[in-house]
Amino acid sequence: MRYYFTITLILLVMSRLMAQEGAGTAALGRNDAKLSDSLSLNEVVITGQSEPQSLRNSVYQVRTIDSERIRLRGATNLQTILNTELGIRFSNDLTLGTSDIQLMGMSGQGVKILLDGIPMVDRGSTRESLGQIDINTIERIEIVEGPMSVMYGTDALAGVINIITKKGNGGQSISVNARIQEETAGDEYNALTKQGTHNQGVGITWQNEHLLFSGNVTRNNFGGWQGASTGREKAWMPKDQMLYTAGTRITGKRWNAWYRFNGTDETIKDLGNRNPNTGIASDRDYITKRWFHQVQSEIRPTDKLNFTAVGSYTDYSRRTLSTNIDINDHRTLSLEPGSQDRSVFKTAFFRGTAFYKAGDQLSVLAGVDFSNNNASGARINGTPTVNEYALFVAPEIRFGHFFKLTPGLRILKNSVYDAPPMIPSLNGKLTLSKSLDFRFGYARGFRSPALRELYFDFHDASHSINGNVNLKAEYSNSVNAFFVWQVVSREEIRVSSTLGSFYNVFHDLIDAGIDPNDRTQTTYLNIHLFKTTGFSLENKLFWKNLQATLGATYIGRYNEFSESPEDFGSLPEFVWSTEVNANLLYTFKKAGASINLFYKYSGKRPVYETADLVNIHLAETEGFHMADLTVSKTLGKYVNLLGGIKNLFDVTNLRNTSTDTGGAHSTGGAVPMSFGWSYFLGLSFQWTKH
Template sequence: MRSIFTLVCLVICTASVCAQTEEGVIEEKTAENPIQLMEMVVTGQSEPQSLRNSVYQVRTIDSERIRMRGATNLQTVLNTELGIRFSNDLTLGTSDIQLMGMSGRNVKILLDGIPMVDRGSTRESLGQIDINSIERIEIVEGPMSVMYGTDALAGVINIITKKGHSGSNLILSARMQEETAGKEYNAFDKKGIHNQSLALTWQNQRLQFSGNVSRNNFGGWQGKSVGREKDWMPKEQMLYTAGARYQGSRWNIWYRFNGADETIRYFGKRNIYTQIAGDKDYTSKRWFHQVQSELKVNEKLNLNGVLSYTDYSRRTLSTNVDANDRRTLSLEPGSQDKSIFTTTFLRGTAFYKVSNAFSIMSGIDFSDNGSSGARISGTPGIAEYAVFIAPEIKVGDVLRLTPGLRFLKNSVYDAPPAIPSLNGKLTISKTLDFRFGYARGFRSPALRELYFDFVDASHSIHGNTNLKAEYSNSFNSFLAWQAATRPHFRLTSTLGGFYNIFNDLIDLALDPQNASRTTYLNVHLFKTTGFTIDNKLFTKHIQASLGGSYIGRYNQFSADPELYGELPQFQWSPEINAYLLYTFTKIRAGVNLFYKYSGKRPNYESADLINVNLAETEGFHTADLTVNKSFGKYVNLLAGARNLFNVTTLNNTSTDTGGAHSTGGAVPMSYGRSWFLGLNIQWSKN
């Protein structure tokens, strides 16, 4: 293989790293001691809460695990997490996430507690967040509709960014990483993956200013394609962040800007007669502004406010390239297009601690979503207003209960008058906790599902203004055992189960009136259920985990099963995952292994909503291996291999091969085994 990787870079690192959320320092690590001293969570909490005291089941991915993955995107970090799967659309260059058997709009993606905006059911926003700005990730399993509203039926993924350290300091950081795409790599012709990042932070006791810019360049992957075509399309991405923060004794406020400028390039096949090829550039621009503030009125009352604005657009530029590589604009209908999606979001919360046994959190939410473009019918908008309340009741040290109610008004759909939830934690013993929860869910169709029409050579997807809103009832429970909690040794085991019932779930299907069109339809009844087990070990030198899940999914396509056929049973899929981070203290090095087995995925499908058949996607193994070594006080080297089992595509028995949005044929998963090398040199004034 060709010589890889010429690297020059400057970055930051201190012997100890403090991870911090907007509420304060939550953990501390050193190179010599990776064990977490105090693991805190903030997602869904009235105030920062220790992981054990939370009434919600929360999984965390800390900064150490993120750093050791050597990831250039969030998908790499999440793809070995239990219950999470990704699907890829190679025609559009996008990916979607699935959580605990549910996907798309039912998974809420938050950035520092603020919803991310997407065009539709796919969660493109996950790939447009700078991995270098992330401190930790919190995953809440189960519905959070009362706290976070629409899209939180399956759960919440909250991405928490770095907020800096206390005291005065000047921090300069940079990163450079080179990676192959399968066997393809060249430093000079853009083959492979090339990542560079540069960040600067200045702060004193009260003020902080920070900025970060990252460039990701993926040259695509030829795979089995020939000529100009590629199995995976090239992607160029620039990511920007800038922030300012004021910290007072009782009041703080901070502003953050996140920008993404991304272009995905599709190279068409040349016509054998005219020698003309049709190319497409898909250009996305995301400008995300957020302001957050906290006021501590007194020891009992805290007020928080959030305001954000997102301007997200995706443009399609179609060109024709002749035999002499001369490029002209395509004149085909719909070949030039730009769709714009905007969201204004406002959230205010108040937390009042009446006593040690009783506290109450209440708040208001407002979101205003608008869209426009040639493929969108008119300039539609959807606004939603909500008021929620969630008291917490403590019965001694044994029981915590958090009932909740959300009252909402939707400008398009008749929302239920109130959405209830109940979460609780029972302390059975000093080492054993039992969590349980119920929540009612409601989701109105998104603008894309209602009004967006997308037609090209590979797609014919049309919005459906007759869609109904989704409703759900969800139940979950978890038994957590703290087997050992000594200072340098911690062992935990968690056994969980869940059951979700969805009515009128929105999904893509062939239009019953026109088999050449794909549209959004309501599935009459959809259920998921399953069991999970997760075991974690932390010592002075080791972070390790071993877990598994068994998840079932059930579809009934019609309210009249005697006419259209009722699906007979749940279809099940297993998963196993594990990771191991081992630190060699004396030589300041480490080796890290991440593994997951995703079992076969059965799925009922119907091309005409009358005849139903069972399709199946085969299971697969994936694993990443990385090694790291520190040199001196500031330099760190990270190298490794991804996708050790060299998975590219999965066999799929779906018979849907004739539709405009076909699910038939091989399922793309990756571009094969790849190798990477990254160099970090980190500098801090103090």
């Protein structure tokens, strides 16, 4: 019935919009004009570049998600933006209320998350920081697949996701923006009882030729999802989140400097059922506070020489507050061991670069990085400090107009762990014809052991985990190649196709295991060799009012048991997964409206596993389809209405045949993916006076 209703709704909306299009009864909306204008512009990227340059000129294969696509998703978090991108998957830990990203077969601990080029701080391998960035402040997202460790240091083994925020557009103006959006959680919604998702945000920007001041406040409230749970418990935990941003920029003739503050105040609630005998329920609140300060400056003494300096300071904490609530709703603190906990992570970061353009054939980027990391808390052994120092250089050599080569080298020193002293890379771009480019690259990546892996100290009734200060850094060797074909490139139509492949070998991967010196304890060890390989194909079409993409990947993940045929028999070296995605955006210019479909199929995820080191079992997580449908309409000059349906295929939990069911964070049992089919409706307001 719901599918019939959806199809009927789509047909009605499209027929109405087409009628308006033919009659020409409305003006072209501001946001839809932006989509149309982008067809005739070259995308400019900055991630990994010596200076901002067009996507076609970059030696790196960079994917971009612009502000219009972000808006049309109706997203309240970055996961919604990224979940239909090729090569990206998310995993959800309902025990802790967190999500993590996977990129091209690698977990989040190998993915570098940047905010305006500055690393985000996480307490461990899970990239919780992705869910703590205000979606309303994002201008675009750039994704680079493959190691970027020469440019960005630790964690960039699988790639880099750089979230680039809005910086103003020059000139003298004042602008005010506001947004309100309501969304169901599956079939659960009630604004008064906070069921569903509720998003409100407001921001203001004032600027002239030399100064800019801006500020945003956003509240995201998720009432949780009951699912199959009963009583007070919820399958997906409620979350209340406040996000604050404030910034200022000052600009001179050949220099600029800006400061930005990002604040997060988040509470995730784990509600327990009442004990049938005592009537007491045990609750836990996971409280996160993140204060992130950024300072950036740039000076250009001449047209050929440019200096930049970047500094940041992050104060990040996560607290567990455990309470008991009796039948009279009287709440007291829990006295159970380990029930009250607070971990604090503080990071100071500095990056300075110098860029010199010697001529049309040679330019050089060189820089220095420094980071100071501190941790403390009940589950941290002592108050450790880790310092890391690095120098890097990446010249860009051009051979005429057809060949560009960028070798790179990073030299680093760490105060605690055994880091690789040198990290090399080599990237190149060969122009085979006016319409065909070939990009290739080799890079060595590395990942520093997280402070938790080095100094974790957690012991209670069900855990006995110690950190390991003798860990070595993980490192990888990776190669990739891409053919990019501009099939058609005219002002009114652009068609392109990108065929790529990659092969990554990761050494000394860190994982939890039995302490060889004490079989009763768990610790972190360098115990894994891991590999990923794969192929990708992406096609893009920009034609008049239509923007469409169609792509696929085929990704292989290493099967470690294949190395021991004498023990386990003949097994394949890789297990493979397929992904297919399609995005369709159609703009009705005269109606000031658009209809948009975002789709992705994630194939089954196989893995070989053993419970007794004798018998091998092929476990599989089932494949699934994910799709969102949205409709956008401008109302007058300043207001935009956006509504739609998310998770059209009603995905909740995925069947999983893994036999690992031994713990709270095990891989066995059903895999939570979403809370099903949801509806949303939102209004956004944008007013600007020049």
